[in-house]
Amino acid sequence: MCRKGVYVRSTAFKVRGEWSKEAVAEIKKSEHIALCHWWEDYLQDRSLFGKRTIEAVRPKFPEWITRTHGSLNYYMSQLFTGHGSFGHFLFGIRKRTDESCPHCGNDSDTVEHTLQTCPAWAEERTQLIAMIGPVEERALTMEFVVGAILGSERLWIAFANFAREVIKSKEDEERRRRQRSPIVFNPLPGHPGRGQTDEL
Numbered sequence: 455m456c457r458k459g460v461y462v463r464s465t466a467f468k469v470r471g472e473w474s475k476e477a478v479a480e481i482k483k484s485e486h487i488a489l490c491h492w493w494e495d496y497l498q499d500r501s502l503f504g505k506r507t508i509e510a511v512r513p514k515f516p517e518w519i520t521r522t523h524g525s526l527n528y529y530m531s532q533l534f535t536g537h538g539s540f541g542h543f544l545f546g547i548r549k550r551t552d553e554s555c556p557h558c559g560n561d562s563d564t565v566e567h568t569l570q571t572c573p574a575w576a577e578e579r580t581q582l583i584a585m586i587g588p589v590e591e592r593a594l595t596m597e598f599v600v601g602a603i604l605g606s607e608r609l610w611i612a613f614a615n616f617a618r619e620v621i622k623s624k625e626d627e628e629r630r631r632r633q634r635s636p637i638v639f640n641p642l643p644g645h646p647g648r649g650q651t652d653e654l
């Protein structure tokens with residue numbers, strides 16, 4: 455659900471003196487449904503979402519929205535959407551002049567590069583594979599990850615930890631890069647905000 459939406463709507467109920475546990479439960483339910491619909495639309499729009507990441511979630515979408523464990527944190531959502539501190543994405547929204555990986559110099563810094571091959575995350579990747587594998591590094595796709603973490607809360611947490619460690623480091627590096635060269639292009643209009651993907 456969207457925490458901000460729930461907060462805004464339940465505050466409005468309090469102001470009107472109409473707040474109750476049932477009302478808040480209803481708000482949470484409707485916010486969750488709205489977010490599910492937002493995701494469904496989002497998953498179907500290939501101009502917004504990388505093809506390979508669409509394929510990761512869509513085959514398992516019913517299991518995804520009805521699962522009883524695991525919330526999608528901010529760092530995981532970057533790996534699912536490809537929207538975040540990836541050279542490929544930053545180049546696409548004109549925040550970088552090329553899409554190379556700042557950690558290893560590879561020509562294209564994508565979700566797949568981060569997950570499967572970037573040597574900067576070898577240790578984190580080995581730890582993740584030890585939990586959710588066995589799997590060859592090249593076969594460590596988001597589709598494989600989704601299948602594994604939907605079946606186990608323990609594996610969900612392992613992947614959430616991987617995402618947090620790796621994406622935090624990538625964000626730190628991007629912040630340092632911007633401080634070194636502060637010229638930033640304006641993002642393209644219509645780019646979805648990051649706050650909408652939390653807690654699905």
Ligand SMILES: [Zn+2]
Pocket residue numbers: 555556557558559560563567571572573574
């Ligand atoms: Zn790299």
